[in-house]
Amino acid sequence: MDTQSVSMRTKLESYRASCGGNLANCPVREVMANLSGKWASLLLLLLAEQPLRFGELRRLVPDISQRMLTQTLRDLQRDGYVRREVFPTTPPSVEYSLTDLGRSMFEPLRGLLQWAEGNHTAVRTARTSYDELVR
Structure with missing residues (x-):
């Protein structure tokens, strides 16, 4: 897996953790709405x-x-x-x-x-x- 994919996966895991596992509450989603x-x-x-x-x-x-x-x-x-x-x-x-x-x-x-x-x-x-x- 390339570095960019690993970085994106790490960010996604971080967002998921900060949202209690629910990506519907992801801060990026809220800001970008x-x-x-x-x-x-x-x-x-x-x-x-x-x-x-x-x-x-x-x-x-x-x-x-x-x-x-x-x-x-x-x-x-x-x-x-x-x-x-x-x-x-x-x-x-x-x-x-x-x-x-x-x-x-x-x-x-x-x-x-x-x-x-x-x-x-x-x-x-x-x-x-x-x-x-x-x-």
């Missing part, structure tokens, strides 16, 4: 560039519904990744930005983002092959 949604990663990437207002986010992601954008932003706020700031203007202005916690995830995610960019074509090819087989 809202990050792995359809829209969260895209919104976080946009907010990593600069703070944005709700309407700006809506224009940048035109296929997200208003309800889903609101819910995803609330989930990201609740987990501490996004800050919602209300400015006392008429009408009130609201801006969303990443918190320090939200910004801190980009360094560990950099490798995953590079992997995804490098393997996007392979994943699409695999999906097409699979879809043709199951028709």
Whole structure:
């Protein structure tokens, strides 16, 4: 077994032990729950560039519904990744930005983002092959 597999197995055993043997309570799963949604990663990437207002986010992601954008932003706020700031203007202005916690995830995610960019074509090819087989 290679070193990477042994390391992953050791981490999995450690998580299992810390969760009393129940991986449903795994801390990684809990932390990643809202990050792995359809829209969260895209919104976080946009907010990593600069703070944005709700309407700006809506224009940048035109296929997200208003309800889903609101819910995803609330989930990201609740987990501490996004800050919602209300400015006392008429009408009130609201801006969303990443918190320090939200910004801190980009360094560990950099490798995953590079992997995804490098393997996007392979994943699409695999999906097409699979879809043709199951028709």
